[in-house]
Amino acid sequence: MTSALTTAEIREKYLSFFEGKGHLRLPSHSLIAPDPTTLFTVAGMQPFKPQFLGAAARFPGHEGERKRVTTAQKCLRVNDIENVGRTLRHCSLLEMLGNFSFGDYFKRDAILFAWEFLTGAEWLALDPAKLHVTIYKDDQEAFDVWTRECGLPEERILRFDADENFWPADAPAKGPNGPCGPCSEIFYDRGPDFGSDTWADYQETRESARFLEIWNLVFPQYDRQDGGVLADLPYKNIDTGMGLERIASVLQNVPDFYSNDVFLPLVTRVAELSGKPYEGVTSLSHRVIAEHVRSVSMTVADGVTLSNTGRGYVIRKILRRASRHAYLLGLREPVLHTLVGLVVERMGGAYPELRERQAEVEAAIRAEETRFLTTLESGTTRLEAILAKIEKGEMLSGTEAFTLYDTYGFPLDLTREIAEEYGVGVDEAGFDRALEEQQERARAGSKYGKSELFGDVQEALDEVARTHGATDFVGYEDLVTEGRVLAVVERGETLTRLPAGSAAQVVLDRTPFYAEGGGEVGDRGWLEWQGGRGFVRDTRKSPQGLFLHDLTVEEGELTVGASVRGVVDLPERLSTQRHHTATHLLHAALRAVLGSGVRQAGSLVSPDRLRFDFSHGATLTPEQVREVERLVNRWVQADFPVTYAYMSLDEARATGAMALFGEKYGDTVRVVSVEGGVPFQDHVVTSRELCGGAHVKRTGEIGSFVIVSEEGLAAGVRRVEALAGEAATAYVREQLTTLSDLALTLNTNPAGLAERLAGLQGQLRDLNAQVTTLRRQLTQAQMGGGAAQDVRELGGFRVASLRLTGVEASELRGAADDLLDRSGADLAVVASDRGLVVKASRDAVSRGAHAGQLVGKLAL
Incomplete structure (x- = not known):
């Protein structure tokens, strides 16, 4: 087994391997999620959701469809942030190596690719005897490939139910509806030094320090429908993910990823700064600081600003957790920003934005750490005043501990540590009760919950x-x-x-x-x-x-x-309501005209306009745009009532209400309905969506609707901008005025503009043709009129050269062909002040002449 590969080398090997298998290598997407369903990019497949939903696999800068893609995607997962550092396997930021197929190869090739990369001598060269896999219990196809083609013994394959080996987990029984499929996870046996359990034990425990999962192969092949029906997808996809941190720990033969070549320098530096050596499992704070500084550095470099809401809230929470652990190590001055350089040194090659924004990242971390240290100091002062009144051996009440935590942002473990110095215990059960009561009160309104890490306005x-x-x-x-x-x-x-x-x-x-x-x-x-x-x-x-x-x-x-x-502000609100209801109608019209694969990918509703992003793989034709616009205006003209009702999520789904893909909803939802449909082809189109926004009471209040633009936003994602009400009327009036002014300039009327422009274009074509003819005549005149020609021997070839004047580059190729024929030379060189062309005869080419190389030398 190769043991000296760095993390950077592993990443490059992976991407190179799959490039060799016909995959397009794409750079990592930003940690800022490419869709509105999550705050951060949490999986390697997330940037490709449009392709997995059926959009054409086209990517900026690359021609045609590219149905095989590979990436090293930076991901941020914060659902269990408190476990980071407490275990040796949790990361908030991770690099996911992935290869994807959009209707191209499927299960067999995905498995064989993985096996070749893991065991191939020129790749990772892992010992096949140490590889084990799990599969979905009914996936006989995967079992046959693993055993018959990879040669994996049957006893090293475990079958699990859908809760373990299906994506999304337990989708057949519980949903959600949509693309899903079985998966196969690959494990590496790290040997008895990591545990005495066997692979057979994993069937029962599903936990092991010895058997490390390194790769998950997901096979989306079904469309999960109501009632748990698994219908075959029209085409099948592949989504795989291998954790770079995990495979690096295996290949570098280190106990965990905190000992790999990326994390170890950070952990070592923390030990140097604090004067407290890293002692493995017990050194929680060293790990928290190293991991969180890397996460925050990468995220801030992607443009996230530390703040009180949204992404900024989460990153601030992570940084404050790192700052708290620096405090626990005795560091009373800002030091975390000094670690950013090590992150840049190890990861800046793959992620150049780190190098470009290093100074900005360091400044943001330093400022936040300084603020939080002030919070810790004030909390410490209050706690010590309370402890001075408590006798040794007694308890600090859970209520007092929670007040410090909740009001002053003071961490419980720091309270515990200081209380121990006073010989006082902490009623942690009482603290837990107070915390649970607070979380119950805040849960309905808080996506991330309350934490001791976030003070200030919160x-x-x-x-x-x-x-x-x-x-x-x-x-x-x-x-x-x-x-x-x-x-x-x-x-x-x-x-x-x-x-x-x-x-x-x-x-x-x-x-x-x-x-x-x-x-x-x-x-x-x-x-x-x-x-x-x-x-x-x-x-x-x-x-x-x-x-x-x-x-x-x-x-x-x-x-x-x-x-x-x-x-x-009444006029603004009314205009916003027009645009919001129009957005719902636009969504329904797009699905009617383009198909049910259209899904909302973002929107903006304001008093002056609306913007709607949606998944679709092709540019809308002018007729499609007109048809969408016509459908919306039919709703407007029909003046249907717009109603809303509160109901359970299941009831809302039963009514056919549209929900945003991947959005999270509570038990009770608000459903906005347009009480009437408009005909399109052989059916009636309706609008019913889950929405908490403000709307008109009748569609007639929208007044009018016009689409202003339609454009591509990202791979498989389109954007429509439109106007409603007075804004739409003003836009149309402006366009009509521009049309009238243009017609006046061209000495016609608006109705005659098309004919007038066609005439001018015809005149322009005639003039261009005349110019081309004159240029050709000029070239021929110089060729036949004794323009200075030179034929000489160069490197065993007869070379004819000719310099022309006033000749465009587009004419030089024909002149070179003519010179080659007239002179009988092996090579012809024709130059002008506009360019240079070299042509070689077939005989000269067969003898080793290379016109392209000669052009390069002459151009120098």
Whole structure:
């Protein structure tokens, strides 16, 4: 077995191997997810979801369809972030080596490719006797390939149910509907030094430190339909993923990936900075810091900014966890940013954005670490004041520990460590109860849950949510309502008052302002109170379900507890509603005209326009665009009612309501329906979607609808931009005015523009033909009129040369052919101030003459 391969060498071998098998090598996609279903890219296949859903396999910069692709994809998975460092197998950031087939090769070739790469002498050269696999219990085809063609003994193959060897897990019984299929996982036996268990034991335990999963081959071959029906897909795909960190630990013969050539320098540097050596399993903090600094560096280099929401919230949480562990190692000054250079050194070759943005990454990490150290210091001061009042041998209450955790962002394990120094225990059971109660309150509004790692504004908002609950949104029906100020937050700090000229985020108990979500922008408008008024420039929603109004006070002073009157900007909201309902109709029309493979991939709904991204593999024809536009306008003209209802997710699906692909929904959903359909070909098209946005009450309120543009956004993803209502009318008027002005310039009327332009194009073609004829005549005149020719012996070949003047490069090739014929030479060289051409006779070519090489030398 090869043991000296670096991680970079393994990555390159993998990509080179599959290039040799006809795969197109593509660069890693950004960690920012290419679709709206996740915040981050979490799998190697994710950038290719359009192709797996049936879009044409076309990629920018590469001609034609490319149905075989290979990548080394950086992925970020944060669902079990607390396990990173605690185990030796968890990573938040990982590199997934993948090979993909979109309707090309299938199961047999995928297995044989994997076997060749793993065991081939010129590739990884793993001992075949140490490889084991699992398969889906009913996948006889995979079993036959492994045993008959790879020679794998039957006893090294385990069969598992769909919960283990099917993708998505347990799809036949539980769904979701859509593409799915069995998978086959490849394991490597690391030997008895890693455990005394046998491969047969894995059938029962499904856990092993000895048998390490290194590759998963997924075979999407079914379309899962209602009732658990598995229909064959029209064409079958391949999706495989091999964890680079895992295979590196095997090939480098190290106990875990923290000892490989990427992580070990980071772990070693942490030991040097802290003065505490790395001692393997017990050195949790060293591992957390090394892994998290790598993750944050890669993500910030991809453009994620540390913030209080979305992706920025998650990355901030990861960085604060690393900072906390640096604190536990005794590091009281910012040091994490000094590790970025090691990440760049080891990974910058494969991911050049790391080198390009190194200074920016270091600055972002340093600033955040400095802020969090201040939080830790303040929490420590409060904790020590509490501990000074507790007798040795007694317990710090779970409520006190949780208050430190929840309000001050102070970690429980740090509380435990400091309490031990005072001889005081911690009621961790009481802490767990308080934490569970808080999570239950926040769960409905928070996608990521609460963590001790995130302080600042979130701590203040958690307190507001605990006391008052989520904001009551009444803006579907009422655009003016009374409310009370619950909190004022500015730059992470809570204020009691906000004077004129100041700006901050204001939380109300009740609001008519729609918060940004589902592609729809947040409402704008005004807050009015006795003696004052302020402009709301945006509205957003916190994870706790609180509506945050970005307010600038224009008059008076706003105080917490004040009664206010919220007034939504009516014209803007009405225009936004027109565009949102039009977006639903556009979605339904696109599916009718292009087929049910169309799926939403993103949207923007604002007062002045709508933007809709969707999966589709080809440019829309002008007629398709017109047909989509006609269908939407038929709905508008029919003036159907638009209704909404709340129901369970299962009930919504039973009505045929469209849900976003991969989106997560709660038990109760809001279904927006257009109560009427429009005819298209042999059926009636309807619109019914899961949506929390604001809509018109009748389709006639949309007024008019026009598609402004249609373009490709990414591989297999298209974008339509459109206008509704007054915006559409203004756009059409502008186009008509431009048309009239153009017609006037060309001395005709709009109806005669096409004829006038056709005439001008004909004149232009005639002029071009005349110019071409004149150039040809000029060339022929020089050729036949004694233009300076030279024939001489060069390297055993007779070479004729000729210099022409005023001749275009496009004419030189014909001149070279003519010179070769006239002179009887072996090679002809024709030059002008516009270019150079060399032609060789067949005889000269057979004797080794190479016109292309000669051109290169002459051009120098």
